[in-house]
Amino acid sequence: MYHVPVLLDECLSALQVKENGVYFDGTLGGGGHSSAILSKGGNVIGVDRDEDAINECSRRLKVYGDRIKIFRSNYKNASEILSQEGVMLDGALLDLGISSHQIDTAERGMSYRFDAPLDMRMDQRQLLTAEMVVNEYTEEELLKILYEYGEEKFAKRIVKNIVRQREKSPIRTTKELADIVVNSVPASVKLPQKRTFQAIRIEVNNELRGLDKAIKDIFSFLKSGARLCVITFHSLEDRIVKQAFNLLSTDCICDKSLPVCVCGHKAEGKAFKKVKPSQKELVNNSRSASATLRVIEKL
Ligand SMILES: C[S@@+](CC[C@H](N)C(=O)[O-])C[C@H]1O[C@@H](n2cnc3c(N)ncnc32)[C@H](O)[C@@H]1O
Secondary structure (H helix, E strand, O other): OOOOOOOOHHHHHHHHOOOOOOOOOOOOOOOOHHHHHHHOEEEEEEEEEEEHHHHHHHHHHHHHHHEEEEEEOOOHHHHHHHHHHHOOEEEEEEOOOHHHHHHHHHHHHOOOOOOEEOOOOOOOOOOOHHHHHHHHHHHHHHHHHHHHHHOOOOHHHHHHHHHHHHOOOOOEEHHHHHHHOOOOOOOOOOHHHHHHHHHHHHOOOOOOOOHHHHHHHHHOOOEEEEEEEEOOOOOOHHHHHHHHHHHHHOOOOOOOOOOOOOOOOOOEEEOOOOEEOOOOOOOOHHHOOOOOOEEEEEE
């Protein structure tokens, strides 16, 4: 199985797919969400930056003919793609993070469960790899990444040991990096490598910068009454989505100390309460545990 779609029923109920409606899927992955939208009669403009995802979706979704258009691109290019297509949307979806296929394919270097080259790129055409981040970034840059993207409280010790090791010989594999991390933190720490690997992956793939702009861009292509669903997998992503949705659904954004509004800002959307996976989904797919769905409707 390439990937089990997360919060699928909840997304479908939020999107209320219309026959012949046009939907944007900025993170095709294995095509789980898109395939469900297509089977309900919608049309999909689908994007992924990973070649494997493009190949999988081209094969899996071929039966839908010209109701699916697939682009190998970054969802941050949504404005260009949607302007070129000349469409307004009946709904949109971003299912952020990585697919099971990416994390379970050893040679992608995303997981500390395997010994593989330190790669971690979602887009295999990109030059920057995890090996470059680990060996070429300054000590200060690495510290910042581990603190900001990993919220790793042992960042100092880990980075010191990375620098000490790379002075002797370059760190080339996931196992070498994982061993350094494990030896840098107290034995009582659960899943010690998780935060460092997440932080470096976020940096390699530039996962957080530009997400708020992409949300605003995609939102601007929604028809009135259409909805954007965003699924996140950690608090850093979720914070960005929550803030972007708050801004889009708030009238006045003046400083609270001002007696009257001077900004003239008007809400363009209505944000719904966040949704977490059901007990049933958690039992069937443990990878859904950290997922959060946020939905906003264009007014
Ligand atoms: C969690 S998976 C999506 C799974 C999909 N919804 C499904 O049901 O099969 C995330 C996918 O988004 C892609 N992705 C992540 N960031 C991206 C970006 N900025 N632009 C395009 N694709 C991206 C990844 O390559 C990955 O295939």
